[in-house]
Amino acid sequence: MNIDELFKKIASEREAKAAAPISYIVVGLGNPGKEYDGTRHNAGFAALDCIAEKAGEKVQKFKFEALVGEANIGGARVLLMKPQTYMNVSGVAVSAAADFYKIAPEHVIVLCDDVAQAPGKMRIRKSGSAGGHNGLKSIIGCLGSKDFCRIRIGVGEKPHKEYDLADWVLGKFSAEDKKLVESCFEKSYNAIELIVKGDIEKAMCAYN
Secondary structure (H helix, E strand, C coil): CCHHHHHHHHHHHHHHHHHCCCCEEEEECCCCCHHHCCEHHHHHHHHHHHHHHHCCCCCCEEECCEEEEEEEECCEEEEEEEECCCHHHHHHHHHHHHHHHCCCHHHEEEEEEECCCCCCCEEEECCCCCCCCHHHHHHHHHHCCCCCEEEEEECCCCCCCCCCHHHHHCCECCHHHHHHHHHHHHHHHHHHHHHHCCCHHHHHHHHC
8 A cells, every 4th residue: 555545545534433423422511711710610621621632633613502522532423512601501502412413311421520529539420410510410400311421520628618619619729639630631531432332330440
């Protein structure tokens, strides 16, 4: 095979992948706006940006009230989403995309912050309640189902009972905690690869 044939083959493979239907939606939760960059509540956004970069894609097209991009992960064509509706109504964007692509809740994967987990820890679940997370609560309400996968990224508990939870999640990480949280992002990508291949149990065992 000469160099021209090789380039044609690579281009053909890329076109074939791009033409594949969307079979999963991966959603990073957060709030839009520069003032929220680097906050605990935007861990899902940050994780999604890392996943998109690792997949060689960008999440910058505006559609479904979200910034979106498409990627091939684990052999599946995946829609990457960052809802721009603010956290408490994230489900509006997710359900719009799910309806458009005819994606069942079981093929939706949500990345979000978790104050019950220490920085650097993560928890993967097939389904479940919102656990006090307003973004998950909105998605459950809009999809009409709790049966979607969630990857909850630990951001740490508030320092004491009297500390306002909203102030805590909208606060920014210390340098040390930031490094710990960022260590979860590549793990999240690896977990998503397993999940889209049907190995969610393996992902849970490896990363929980």
